[in-house]
Every structure is written in C-alpha cells, then in structure tokens.
Amino acid sequence: MRILVIGAGGREHALAWKLAQSSEVTQIYCIPGNGGTANMPKCLNVSLTLNDFEGMLRFAQVQGVSLTVIGPELPLAQGIVDLFQGAGMAVFGPTQQGARIESSKAWAKELMQSAGIPTAKFAIFRDPATATAYLHRCSLPIVIKADGLAGGKGVTVAETLEVAIAAVESLFGGQLGTAGETVVIEDFLIGEELSVLAVTDGKTIRPLLPARDRKRIGEGDTGANTGGMGAFAPSPIVTPALMAKIQSQILEPTLDALSTQGITYKGCLYAGLMIDPQGNPSVVEFNCRFGDPETQALMPLLATPLEQILLASTEGRLEQLPPIQWHDQAAVCVVIAAPGYPDRPETGQMISGIGKAESTGATVFHSGTRLKNNQLITSGGRVLSVTAVGQNLPEAKAKAYQAVSHIYFDGMQYRRDIV
Ligand code: AMP
Ligand code: GLY
Numbered sequence: 001m002r003i004l005v006i007g008a009g010g011r012e013h014a015l016a017w018k019l020a021q022s023s024e025v026t027q028i029y030c031i032p033g034n035g036g037t038a039n040m041p042k043c044l045n046v047s048l049t050l051n052d053f054e055g056m057l058r059f060a061q062v063q064g065v066s067l068t069v070i071g072p073e074l075p076l077a078q079g080i081v082d083l084f085q086g087a088g089m090a091v092f093g094p095t096q097q098g099a100r101i102e103s104s105k106a107w108a109k110e111l112m113q114s115a116g117i118p119t120a121k122f123a124i125f126r127d128p129a130t131a132t133a134y135l136h137r138c139s140l141p142i143v144i145k146a147d148g149l150a151g152g153k154g155v156t157v158a159e160t161l162e163v164a165i166a167a168v169e170s171l172f173g174g175q176l177g178t179a180g181e182t183v184v185i186e187d188f189l190i191g192e193e194l195s196v197l198a199v200t201d202g203k204t205i206r207p208l209l210p211a212r213d214r215k216r217i218g219e220g221d222t223g224a225n226t227g228g229m230g231a232f233a234p235s236p237i238v239t240p241a242l243m244a245k246i247q248s249q250i251l252e253p254t255l256d257a258l259s260t261q262g263i264t265y266k267g268c269l270y271a272g273l274m275i276d277p278q279g280n281p282s283v284v285e286f287n288c289r290f291g292d293p294e295t296q297a298l299m300p301l302l303a304t305p306l307e308q309i310l311l312a313s314t315e316g317r318l319e320q321l322p323p324i325q326w327h328d329q330a331a332v333c334v335v336i337a338a339p340g341y342p343d344r345p346e347t348g349q350m351i352s353g354i355g356k357a358e359s360t361g362a363t364v365f366h367s368g369t370r371l372k373n374n375q376l377i378t379s380g381g382r383v384l385s386v387t388a389v390g391q392n393l394p395e396a397k398a399k400a401y402q403a404v405s406h407i408y409f410d411g412m413q414y415r416r417d418i419v
Contacts, residue, residue, distance in 0.1 A: 001307060002027040004060050006050065006080070007071025008034050010335070010367035010385035011292035015069060016043055017365065018299040018306045025307055029063065031056055035376050036366025050075060053083050060089055067092065067311060070267075073149060076288050077103035081267075092310045093267040094288050098258065101269070102288040105154075105184045106147045115257035117250055118282040122186035128172040131183055135164045141188040146171050148179030152215075152227045152342070157188065189274040189282060192237050195294045196271045198251050199309055202264035204318040205251045206309075209301060209326055210238040211294040217342060219417045226342045227382055230418030231293040232332045232393060233301060237275060246273065246281050254286070266313050270294075296365045296385040297333040301326050332396040333387040334404050334418050338368065338378050339411025345381035346411065353406040354384075362388040362403030378409055393419050 001024050005016045013036040016028050020042045030037040033045035048055045053075070060068055068084055070076055070093035079096035093099075100107045112119045120143070125131035135142065144167040146154030154176060158164035171180030198207040211233035217223040250271055258265045270287035299306070303325035312321040338345040347368065354364050354376070365387060368380015386404050390396035397419045404414060 001025050001067065002029070002063055002065045003307065004029045004031065004056070004063075004065045004068040005071065006031050006056065006068065006075060008032050008050070009071065009292050010365040010382065011290050011295040012071040013037050013365040013367070014296045014299040014385070015071065015290065015306065016040060017363070018302060022305040022307055024305065029059070029065065031059070034366045034379075035369030035371050036364070038371055051078075053078070053080050056080070057083055057087055057089070060084070061087065066090060067307065067314065069093070069310060071289065073099065073102050073287065073289050077149060090311070090314045092314050094265050095263070097261075098263045098265040098267070099288040101258070101286040103149050104147055105145050105285065106182050108286050109184060109186070111257050111261070112254070112283055115253045117253050117257070118280065120186040120189050120282065120284070122184055125183045125185065126181070128168055131168045131172070131185060132165055134185060135161060135168065138164075138185070140164075143186045143188055144168055144171070145184040145186065146176050146180040147182035147184060148176070150176045150179045152225055154179060155225060189276070189284065191274045191276040193284065194235055194238065194273045194275055194281070195231075195291050196246055196251070196273060197291055197294060197298065198269050198271065199313050199318065200255060200265060200267070200269055201313045201316045201318040202255065202259065202266050203316065205247075205255050205269065206318060206321070206324060207243065207247065207251065208298055208324070209234040210243065211235060211291070211297055213291060213294050214415060214418055219415050224342055226337070228291070228293045229335045229337065229415045230333055231291070231297040232330065232396070232419050233294070233297040234330065236393065242275065242279055242281065246271070250281060250283060266316075292367075293333045293335055293385045296387050297331040300363060300387055300389050301329060301331050303327055327389070329389050329391060330393045330396045331387055331389045332393065332400040332419055333385050334400050334414055335367070335382050336384040336386065336404065336407060336412050336414045337382050338380065339413065341381040341413065347378050347380065349378045349409040349411065351376045351378060351383070351407070351409045353408050356406035357386060357403040360399065360403045360406070362386055362399060364403070364407070383409070383412070
C-alpha cells in the first residue's frame with residue numbers, strides 16, 4: 001500500500017510513523033512533511049504546497065496512492081476531501097460541509113443545540129454593539145470566540161468585563177480577518193478538560209484512548225493559549241461509565257445530527273470536552289481532524305495497524321472492524337517550542353541531541369523542523385514533540401523528560417509539568 005499524508009506537523013509525523021510500522025504499507029509520501037518525515041524509512045517528502053489541491057490529487061493518482069490522510073483543518077475546510085472523493089480516491093477526513101463542525105463555531109454550537117448535546121450556553125453576534133450589550137448582562141468569567149479558523153488564537157477566556165469587551169472589539173475590528181466577523185460568546189465551564197478523538201465512517205463511531213492536552217504556554221496552565229504544549233494518554237480521570245456517557249450523549253448524537261443535515265461524516269471527530277465535578281461531559285469544541293499533540297501521545301500506544309482503522313472509515317465498514325487494540329501502557333508527549341512562541345516564534349536555530357534523546361527509548365516527532373545542508377534547524381513555533389511510553393504516567397513522564405534533557409537549541413522552551 002502507498003499512503004499519502006498531508007500536513008507538516010508533529011501530528012503528521014506521528015501518523016506517518018505509525019503507518020510505516022505496518023508490513024502492508026510499502027511507501028508513505030508526505031506533503032510537505034518536515035525534517036522528521038524526511039529521515040524516516042519508507043517515507044518521502046514531496047515539495048508541493050498545502051493549497052495546491054490539484055497538484056496533490058495528480059500526485060496521488062500518478063503514484064497509485066491507495067489512501068490519502070489529511071492532517072490539518074485548513075485543507076479540510078477548503079474542501080480537499082470533496083476533490084479527492086470526486087476523483088474516486090480513498091481519502092480520510094470529512095468533506096467541506098462536515099469540516100464546518102470546526103470551521104464555524106457558530107454552526108457547531110447550533111448543531112449541538114438542535115441535537116440536545118451538552119455544551120456551554122451561548123449567543124451568536126454579528127456586530128460589536130449587540131455583543132457588548134450582552135456582555136454587560138453576563139457573569140464572569142466569560143468566553144469570547146471567533147467563529148472561524150484562527151489557529152488556536154480565536155478564544156479569549158475573560159476574567160473582567162474590560163478584557164471581554166476588548167476581545168469583542170478586536171475580533172470585529174478585523175484582528176483575525178473574516179474568522180472574527182461572527183463571534184460566539186459562551187458561558188465559562190468548570191471542570192477537567194479531556195480530548196476524545198474518535199474515528200467514524202458516518203454510521204459507527206469508535207473513540208480512541210481518552211487524552212489530555214496542555215494548551216497554555218506556562219506551567220500550571222498559565223499564560224497564553226497555544227496549539228498545545230504537551231499531551232498524555234490515557235487520561236486517568238476517565239472511567240468506563242464516563243466513556244459510555246461520552247459515546248451516548250455526545251459522539252453518537254453528533255453523528256446523528258450531522259446525518260440529519262445530510263452530512264455523512266467520515267474521518268476523525270475530535271471532541272474537546274469539559275468534565276464537570278459531577279462527572280458529566282460537555283463539549284468545549286469539536287475539531288474535524290486528529291489533535292496535535294494528542295496524536296503524538298496516542299500513536300505509540302496503538303496496537304492495531306493504523307491503516308486498518310483509517311480504511312474502515314473511508315470504506316464505511318467500521319462496524320465490522322475488530323475492537324481497536326491498545327498497549328496497556330501510558331504515554332507522555334512534551335512539546336519543545338521556539339523562543340518567542342506563541343506570539344513571535346524565532347526560527348532558524350540549529351537543533352542538537354535528537355539521536356541521544358531517542359537512544360533513551362523515546363520517540364522524537366518533529367513539528368517545525370527542516371533540513372538545511374544536512375543540518376536540522378527550527379522552522380516553526382512548535383519544534384519537537386518528545387514522546388515516551390511507560391508502564392504508567394509517572395514512568396512515561398520521567399522518561400520523556402530524560403529524553404528532553406538531551407535536546408538543545410537556542411531559546412528552546414517547554415513545560416516541565418506535562419501530566
Ligand atoms: P477552543 O479552541 O474552543 O477549544 O478553546 C481553547 C481553550 O479555551 C479550551 O481548550 C479551553 O481551555 C478554553 N475554553 C474554551 N471554551 C471554554 C469554556 N466555555 N469554558 C471554559 N474554558 C473554555
Ligand atoms: N490539541 C488541540 C488541537 O489539536 O486543536
């Protein structure tokens with residue numbers, strides 16, 4: 001089998017890494033890939049750009065690719081799956097309509113409301129005056145969200161009315177372009193966050209192991225929101241009873257609600273959840289793709305060959321797939337980010353110590369790296385995702401940080417409290 005993975009992050013490296021372990025997979029192409037996928041056996045980076053949909057389709061057809069896996073949300077929201085499906089190619093991911101569950105938070109909230117799926121109370125606004133008047137009637141903290149895709153920068157959790165109003169004004173002022181033309185204001189939820197990534201073929205939905213990501217830049221979950229500074233799995237707060245609630249109250253009703261809208265959602269449905277102190281889940285957000293860095297923590301724990309799961313989704317036969325198997329272990333992923341991340345990441349630093357880090361048994365997934373004259377340099381905000389597996393979370397954590405201690409580049413930053 002030849003598989004094409006589209007994307008350039010740690011998530012795509014982890015997906016390609018897992019796919020490469022299967023004897024059924026002979027060749028993986030990554031568009032555009034990164035410094036990690038460039039060095040991986042069975043894997044070839046292809047230098048096409050992520051917006052060249054026609055070029056990617058032609059490449060997949062010419063190379064006889066049997067499955068294309070779309071990593072990031074932007075191409076999904078722009079309809080890459082529709083193009084590939086229209087050409088009769090097997091592709092993992094939802095169509096443009098399905099991707100609205102992430103690309104429009106207002107649409108997703110209305111879908112949840114119509115289906116009775118637990119989520120924070122909300123209101124939708126298209127002008128600053130009405131939004132500000134509403135804010136005056138809200139209790140604090142309050143959450144302000146850009147409707148559209150904002151690369152993790154679209155959400156403000158406001159502790160004061162001034163911050164809330166400033167967030168509304170900046171969104172309507174065009175700070176995030178068209179993504180902020182519509183604004184969702186929602187109540188603040190308390191509890192523990194949880195990421196449940198589930199694979200679906202539109203009829204059956206199978207959750208992966210529950211994971212937790214750490215989005216804030218600072219230790220103790222402080223400071224700015226980022227794309228994710230680390231993740232671990234499985235989450236120890238999850239009981240079989242909670243997973244059953246997530247399945248029956250959230251995952252299945254969401255699939256039904258999508259289907260009522262005429263959408264057969266195939267791919268990964270990522271439910272970002274808040275678990276309240278009584279153990280009840282509500283949806284904070286949906287994503288239309290695998291999470292980053294959750295995927296880097298999940299792939300090393302997955303025992304079932306990944307391509308079997310992805311093909312069962314694209315071919316609509318997930319119900320017949322035997323239960324997904326996992327190693328009875330835990331994984332911790334620590335993200336190492338560039339200086340200045342998340343506001344103004346500096347790139348171009350030389351990276352050293354990856355070989356030593358991997359000799360400890362950890363896996364170093366690359367996010368923002370590239371090869372320049374055979375030297376690995378930083379090329380993005382999040383640079384590396386260092387993942388270790390252990391018998392339990394404390395052991396996995398100790399191993400992950402031992403591996404991190406071997407890695408160096410100027411100004412590198414990482415949280416020391418992942419888990
Ligand atoms: P989102 O992009 O919608 O997942 O929001 C980013 C982060 O903001 C989430 O992971 C939460 O930490 C926080 N957040 C978003 N919405 C809420 C909410 N309604 N209540 C509490 N925290 C929230
Ligand atoms: N880990 C958060 C995300 O993938 O959006």
